[in-house]
Amino acid sequence: MTTQTTADLLRLHKLRPTRQRVALAALLFDGAPRHVTAETLHGQVKDMGITLSLATIYNTLHQFTKVGLLKEIKGIGDATWFDTNIDQHHHFFDITNDHLIDIPASSITISNLPDSPEGKVIEGIDVIVRLSDKHYSE
């Protein structure tokens, strides 16, 4: 029987299971894939009746990222996103409602890429497929 799973997860990553971190981890790592920004996550914990500062949200998201529990995604919309899917993958980004949907890395093939400049190596490849509403004219 597993007790205190969330606290254990945190301790496993050398993070003290504070009230704030336990609340955020419980929310983030409930099994469903999640894409959050500091602001969306702040709103979600507030809805659960928990109050914690935005600074702590930022601290915690960065700490979770550092220990490999989250992946940081920059360049989508105006804010930085954090992703519970830490596998290499890509995204649909629905620009009408700022919603992200995962695309498995295996769904995308990149061929004929030019050679990298001398002395440079590919660090990663980010693909964002922007979605908008289909409009039915005529």
Next chain:
Amino acid sequence: MTTQTTADLLRLHKLRPTRQRVALAALLFDGAPRHVTAETLHGQVKDMGITLSLATIYNTLHQFTKVGLLKEIKGIGDATWFDTNIDQHHHFFDITNDHLIDIPASSITISNLPDSPEGKVIEGIDVIVRLSDKHYSE
């Protein structure tokens, strides 16, 4: 014989050839492909001995984008980039020096993309290939 080419280019796009716009257009549309941010461009005009406000740089970059002389690229580094290459294309982004290099759209093939959600249509696909320095260990 073509005279006043830069001013003509601006008039062609219904933009008054002001001192500021002429200086920026001359710098940007000299034939070489350019990737600039408001700050890098501001630095470049300053180096030419021309003083103009950052607000004007922003205004002008957006105006040039609106008339199709530039393309806006968000999500690379912390700032918004503007690109004189207005064709659909992708980028290498060298994270060690914030440098962008074009990748022609024809160099990238995307296959097996999942279906777009109901009622949504693909607006565009952005591919960023992050580059870092090759490190020679052992």
Next chain:
DNA sequence: CAATTAATTTAAAACCATTCTAAACTACTT
């Protein structure tokens, strides 16, 4: 279980890219 120590949280200020405001200026028209 104190008491001590070290990590964490927080409000508030600072930061930085960008946008806004509204007053001064300039290009174009008449």
Next chain:
DNA sequence: AAGTAGTTTAGAATGGTTTTAAATTAATTG
């Protein structure tokens, strides 16, 4: 030359994020 509409600008404002330093809390030790 005058009028007017478009443009530039300094400076204020904005919004996401980071920093600061003081208060709080978790872990450790006796």
